[in-house]
Amino acid sequence: MIQRLINRKRLARSIVSLFVILVAVAVAMVTAVPASAQDWFKTGTGLGVSKAKIAVPDLASRSTAAQPLEKTFHDVLWSDLGYSGILDLVSPSFYPLQAPSQPSELKPADWANAPANATMIAYGNLTTDGGGLAAAGFLSDVHNASAPPALQKVYRGATTDADA
Numbered sequence: 001m002i003q004r005l006i007n008r009k010r011l012a013r014s015i016v017s018l019f020v021i022l023v024a025v026a027v028a029m030v031t032a033v034p035a036s037a038q039d040w041f042k043t044g045t046g047l048g049v050s051k052a053k054i055a056v057p058d059l060a061s062r063s064t065a066a067q068p069l070e071k072t073f074h075d076v077l078w079s080d081l082g083y084s085g086i087l088d089l090v091s092p093s094f095y096p097l098q099a100p101s102q103p104s105e106l107k108p109a110d111w112a113n114a115p116a117n118a119t120m121i122a123y124g125n126l127t128t129d130g131g132g133l134a135a136a137g138f139l140s141d142v143h144n145a146s147a148p149p150a151l152q153k154v155y156r157g158a159t160t161d162a163d164a
Contacts, residue, residue, distance in 0.1 A: 051086060051087055052087055052119045052120055053087075053088045053118050053119045053120075054087050054089060054119065054121065054122060055089075055090040055095060055116055055118040055120070055121045055122070055142075056077060056078055056081060056089060056090075056121075056123075057092070057099035057123055058074050058099065059123070059124045059126050059135065059137075060099070060125040061125070061126050062125050063128045065128040065159055066126040066127055066133060069164035070164075072161050072164040073135060073164045081122070094115040095111075096110040096111065100121075100138075101123065101124065102124075102125065102136070103138055103140065103148070103149050103152070106121070106142075108142040108145040109142075111142040118142055119142065120140065120141055120142065120150070121142055123138055123140075124136045124137040124138050126164075128159050131158075131159060132157065133158065133159045133160075133163055134154055134155070134156050135154070135155040135156075135164075136152075136153075136154045136155075137151070137152070138151065138152045139151035139152075
């Protein structure tokens, strides 16, 4: 009779041990299957990807009426790019002395090398024509000198701070 009780206790312990092992395996399978069975990808900021370094020199004013509006335009552009969280803005203290106002004036090596070490440069010019403001903007990859600007656009508006 005592032998039977001892055998039952051993059997109970074996069943409990087997149950614990099965639960552990089941938990491992449940947590591992979704990660490997589903194709998920993450996007956003702060995911370990380095930010592109962009230089944003002041736009050249090509008319006297556009000169007071250049600061407004530049301040808004700088703030918006900084606020985006996906770019690292290069400090103006690292910029070369000559900033381009159009693609033919760009010297990519000056911006790609130290001290600027930029990846991209956003540049352009402001003019006024017939009472309107025209902002020509360009975005170029300074590590690929032979490539055309990645972005080029002319923005038009009234000659006011609000439109700048």
